[in-house]
Amino acid sequence: MMIRQPENTSRRVMIANRGEIASRVAKACRELGHTPIGLWTDNEPEATHLQFCDEWVHLEGSTNAETYLNPEKILKVAKENNVDAVHPGYGFLSENADFANLLTQNGIVFIGPNVEAIKVMGDKATSKKLANEAGVPTVPGTDGAVPTVEKAIEISNEIGYPVLLKAVAGGGGRGMRACANEQEVRDNFEAVGRESLAAFNNGDLLVEKLIVNPRHIEVQILADKKGNTFHFFERECSVQRRHQKIIEEAPSPFIGDDEEVRQAICDTAVKLAKAVNYDSAGTVEFIMAEDKSFYFLEMNTRIQVEHPITEEITGMDLIVCMIQAALGDELGIPNQEFITRSGHAIECRICAEDPITMLPAPGLVTGFETNFPQGTRFDNCLYKGLEVTPDFDQVVGKLVCKGIVRDVAVRKMRAALNGLFIEGLKTNIPLLKEILREENFCNGNYSTAYIKEVAPQDRVSTEFNHHRFYTILAGVEARRMGI
Incomplete structure (x- = not known):
């Protein structure tokens, strides 16, 4: 049953971020009838997200400290442009309680949770204490x-x-x-x-x-200002390097068909969100042991990089819902049963880093083309001429594939990675290709120790396939010319 949503009053929404997440937020604002206002700084005059914004505003400065990490400067620009709300994306000031409070005190809506929830869940000691009091298992x-x-x-x-x-x-x-x-x-x-x-x-x-051979399982939740809290099932994020995720899946292959465990971990996430009076999109992260017992790890009080795979299996637009929740609009979700899942989705983070050492590798994009299988989603900020400097996040794109079952999603992801060409910039694509072929990953048999123990990076080939790249480029040019 679809619930007809009322027309929203148009608001002016400034996006205090850049890259693919800024583009994603701008598109959601336009869908809702709001005016997306994009920021650009002195070192990003060709920022890709601006093409999806209705207005562009210069945020003077070139470093992160001078721009996206400067609350007072962002507030000043917001007030000068009569902004109703600010979406922080992820990273930068997205989990900064002082920034959220500064906006609120000046009559500007922070598109995220209330200040108290950010403070409590942003401190691991305090959040663990709250979890214990709420009956949520902790390590x-x-x-x-x-x-x-x-x-x-x-x-x-x-x-x-x-x-x-x-x-x-x-x-x-x-x-x-x-x-x-x-x-x-x-x-x-x-x-x-x-x-x-x-x-x-x-x-x-x-x-x-320290839980040995753990799985990193997280639950996407969404709450509004009317007391409603929902979960959107779980994601598995166990393929990591230096405790940072590079591949995510939904649903978790480790939980598999164990619906009892799935229900338990999702209900636990909702319980914690209610305990902290949460009122936005957020993620409750857990460590899951080999016997499928699970323990609260932390809560991210923002939208996460891997949110697209949840959108793919549920059909819900989490950014749209997050904006609606912040502005007090109706979500159009009558109950938890309304949110269902189907299929399997995988996300690979495309990073500007060495595929063997996995260290950041700034550089200049001299060529960029794609040739993806049907249904591939690629949220990115790439273009020929983009210079990725040490000041930028190394995640330059998120490649997402969905299949009716996991094997189909894996197969599609292999094809998508083979159809993604980024010349000039060193990326982790060769590493991702190796993982997508590796037996343990293909069988869903991996933990957070995967990179260290299986070491797929040791089998990586970094030879760039120039012949294939230029063949694809020729095909693209031919299509543009109508040949």
Whole structure:
């Protein structure tokens, strides 16, 4: 049953971000009848997202600190352009409670959750305490910051090794280190604290039991300001390097047909969202052990990079829903049963990085063409002449394929990767191709230790297929000329 949604009042929505997510938000704004306002800085005059915006505004400056990480400057520009709401995308200020509060105090809607939810869930110690109080299972360890290395050793000996030293205010895989014994805790404690202080301006650490061969399972949730909270099923994000995801799937191949576990983890995510009075799109992340027991890891109070695979299996537009929730509009979702899933979707993050070392590799795009199988989705910010500098996120695109079952999705992704040509810029495409052919991945038999233990990077070939690239380029030019 489809619910007819009322016409929304048009708002002016500024997008405080760039790249593919800014394009994605702009398209959603246009669909809803709002006016998307794009920003461009001194080092991105040809920003691809601007073509989807109705208005363009110059955000003076060239570094992130001068532009997208400058709350006061963004507020000033928003007020000068009579902006009703700001969508932060992901990264930058998307989980910054002070920025959300600054906008709110100036009568501008922050398209994200309420300030208190950002604060609580943005602190790992506080969010873990809330989860425990809500009856959500958490990894054995400390609820609060550990003050000294001696205390960290005492706790580690109590919960048993291996343990994880982890930044209280961490994220993106930084400020985390595994320790197999007491000496490693002693050796790493101060180093992780310094790393955390440099990255997050907070050197406090937690100590947690390290779950061996875990799966990284996350649940997409959405809540509005009317007290409704829904889940959109789970995603598996276990293929990671340096604790950062590169391939995501929905649904999880590890959970598979175990609907009891699926229901349990999704219900748990909703329970946590309600406990913190959540009112936007967000993701509750879990670590799942080999016996399928699961533990709360953290909550991301924003839209995530991998949201497209959830959209593909549910048919729901999460960005549209997120904007509607923030503006107090109707979501058009009568109940949880309204949200169903079908098929299987896989996302590969296309990154400007060395496919073997997996380290960032800035560069200039000198050629870009695609030849994808039917139904492929490619959210990207690529164009010939794009210079990816160290100031840019290395994720330059998200390649998404859906199949009626997982095997079909894998097959389509192989074809899509073979049809994606980026010349000049070093990318992880060769690594992704190797993973999509590797037996353990194809069988859905992998954990967060996959890259380290299976080491697909050791079999990567980095030879660029110039003949195939120019054959595709010739075909594209022929079609443009009507030949």
